[in-house]
Structure formats: structure tokens, C-alpha cells
Amino acid sequence: MKSQHYSEQTEGTWLALEIGNSRLHWALFHGKSLNCTWDTEYLPESVIQQLGDWGAEEQRGRGAEEQRSRGSSIYPFPFPLSPFPFPLLLASVVPQQTAIWQSYPNVRVITLEDIPLNNIYPTLGIDRALALWGAGMSWGFPMLVIDAGTALTFTAADGDKNLVGGAILPGMGLQLASLGQKTGQLPQLEVEEIQLPPRFALNTPQAMQSGVIYTLLAGIKDFIDEWWRLFPDGKVAMKGGDRNLLLSYLQELYPAIASRLIVEPNLIFWGMQKISMSR
Numbered sequence: 573m574k575s576q577h578y579s580e581q582t583e584g585t586w587l588a589l590e591i592g593n594s595r596l597h598w599a600l601f602h603g604k605s606l607n608c609t610w611d612t613e614y615l616p617e618s619v620i621q622q623l624g625d626w627g628a629e630e631q632r633g634r635g636a637e638e639q640r641s642r643g644s645s646i647y648p649f650p651f652p653l654s655p656f657p658f659p660l661l662l663a664s665v666v667p668q669q670t671a672i673w674q675s676y677p678n679v680r681v682i683t684l685e686d687i688p689l690n691n692i693y694p695t696l697g698i699d700r701a702l703a704l705w706g707a708g709m710s711w712g713f714p715m716l717v718i719d720a721g722t723a724l725t726f727t728a729a730d731g732d733k734n735l736v737g738g739a740i741l742p743g744m745g746l747q748l749a750s751l752g753q754k755t756g757q758l759p760q761l762e763v764e765e766i767q768l769p770p771r772f773a774l775n776t777p778q779a780m781q782s783g784v785i786y787t788l789l790a791g792i793k794d795f796i797d798e799w800w801r802l803f804p805d806g807k808v809a810m811k812g813g814d815r816n817l818l819l820s821y822l823q824e825l826y827p828a829i830a831s832r833l834i835v836e837p838n839l840i841f842w843g844m845q846k847i848s849m850s851r
């Protein structure tokens with residue numbers, strides 16, 4: 573579990589949880605200021621239920637250290653829970669996970685209705701809508717968000733906050749995984765922080781890396797070029813677990829594009845912050 577600095581202050585404290593397709597993304601806010609972020613695996617239903625019990629224990633004066641050692645090895649917070657429970661603002665693209673979080677004592681689930689973008693279609697992913705809202709409200713519209721997550725998505729809005737639309741494709745990890753799973757001879761490769769492979773590769777792993785990486789980058793360049801043709805002053809922001817790797821490749825191959833990119837992991841949390849303030 574990776575976390576940034578946590579400061580001891582609980583006034584107006586709330587938790588933000590984004591349930592992604594691979595893992596949970598957490599943030600702790602004090603009012604409108606983002607205090608720290610961290611990622612965890614999905615939590616078993618029993619642990620989510622236990623959070624309520626831990627809260628009750630905490631109110632009876634038991635320390636969180638004790639909860640942690642006694643309760644479960646899957647303690648999801650990089651800090652003690654006190655006072656408990658912090659209100660939880662939740663956005664999820666995994667309905668099964670949303671369901672099991674309903675047992676959290678003080679939860680509010682964000683839906684598309686909460687997001688003041690125009691022209692939204694009913695099945696748009698809440699992660700895409702929130703990231704776009706967070707990016708646009710922080711850096712301005714028109715805005716194109718590239719989310720380099722499990723799926724790689726493009727999601728754009730014009731200067732009047734109308735959804736322009738976007739695209740969805742398998743992310744880097746998923747592309748490599750599907751090659752390994754659906755073929756007889758290709759190995760299972762994972763996303764690695766490697767230098768750009770040779771374009772014309774002379775071994776199997778590099779051939780797979782070359783194919784996935786260069787076509788992904790060419791695709792990203794093509795979408796951005798088209799975005800700038802439509803909206804010459806449009807902004808582009810990139811988030812997601814593979815953002816830094818993709819950024820380093822873009823810097824090497826397309827430096828003019830890379831220099832105009834806003835790279836920001838917390839776009840969804842900024843979107844949640846704006847929405848929590850406006851209600």
C-alpha cells in the first residue's frame with residue numbers, strides 16, 4: 573500500500589473511493605484539500621462489514637493499532653480511523669463492488685446525474701465523466717482526458733461542457749494479457765517499465781511489446797491530432813496506472829505532444845471534490 577503524507581486533522585474529513593476495474597483508488601480530504609492518496613486491492617465483503625465494527629470499537633476507546641493487529645491483515649487505511657466513520661464518497665465502474673460497499677455506515681454513491689456535463693449518454697462510465705469534470709474544472713474546457721488504466725479511454729468535452737464523446741480500447745496490460753491467454757505460443761507478459769523496444773523485433777517478447785506499444789502510441793497521437801484539429805486550443809490531460817510509462821514513450825516519439833500534456837493521477841478525485849463542494 574503506497575501512501576503520501578498523512579496529517580492528523582479530522583475536521584471536515586471525508587474519504588473518496590474510486591472502484592476501478594483492477595483495484596481500489598482512495599483519497600483522504602480535509603474539506604476541499606486533498607491530504608493523501610493510496611491504492612489497495614479489492615476488499616472482501618467481511619472486511620467492509622468489519623469497518624463498521626472497528627468504528628464502534630474505536631468509539632469505545634480501543635486504538636486503531638490494536639484494530640489493525642487484531643482485526644485483519646487487510647486494514648485498508650494508511651492511518652488510524654478516528655473519529656470513525658469518515659463520510660465516504662464513492663464512484664464505481666464495478667457494480668458488484670458498489671453493492672458490497674452499501675454496508676459502509678456513511679456512504680454516498682456518485683452517479684451521472686451528479687455531474688453537470690451536457691449531452692451525457694446513460695451508460696457512460698462514471699470514472700470517465702468524473703475525470704473529465706475534474707480536469708475541465710481545474711484546467712479549463714475544451715478538455716480531452718486520456719485514462720491509461722485497465723481500459724484505455726478517450727473522453728472529451730467542448731468549451732460549453734458538452735460531452736463530445738470518446739473511445740474505449742484495451743489498455744496496455746489487457747492487450748498483453750489477451751495475447752498470452754488467447755494464443756497457443758505467446759507468453760504471458762506484464763507491463764514493464766522498459767525502454768522503447770526495437771520497432772522490428774527479432775524475438776517474441778519484444779515483438780509483442782513493439783506491436784502493443786507502437787500501435788498504442790500511434791493511436792494516442794492520432795486521437796490527439798484529431799482533437800486539436802477540432803479544438804486547436806483544447807487541453808489534453810492523462811491519468812491512469814500506465815500514464816508515466818506512456819508519457820515517457822510520448823516524450824521520446826512525439827515530444828511536441830508530450831510537452832502539451834497535463835499528467836495528473838488524481839483527476840477523478842478533483843472531480844469528486846468539485847461535486848462534493850457544489851451540493
Ligand SMILES: Nc1ncnc2c1ncn2[C@@H]1O[C@H](COP(=O)(O)OP(=O)(O)OP(=O)(O)O)[C@@H](O)[C@H]1O
Nearest residue numbers: 592593594595699720721722743745763812813814
Ligand atoms: N500496483 C499496480 N497494480 C495494478 N496495476 C498497476 C499497478 N501499478 C501500475 N499499474 C498499471 O496500471 C494499469 C491499471 O491502471 P489503473 O490502476 O488506473 O486501472 P483501474 O484500477 O482499472 O482503474 P480505472 O478503472 O479507473 O482505469 C495496468 O495496466 C498496470 O500496468
Ligand SMILES: CC(C)(CO)[C@@H](O)C(=O)NCCC(=O)O
Nearest residue numbers: 665695696697698699700723740
Ligand atoms: C470504459 C471503462 C471500463 C473504463 O474504466 C468504464 O468507464 C466503463 O465501464 N464505461 C462504461 C461504458 C462507456 O463509458 O461508454
Ligand SMILES: [K+]
Nearest residue numbers: 593665666667
Ligand atoms: K464487463
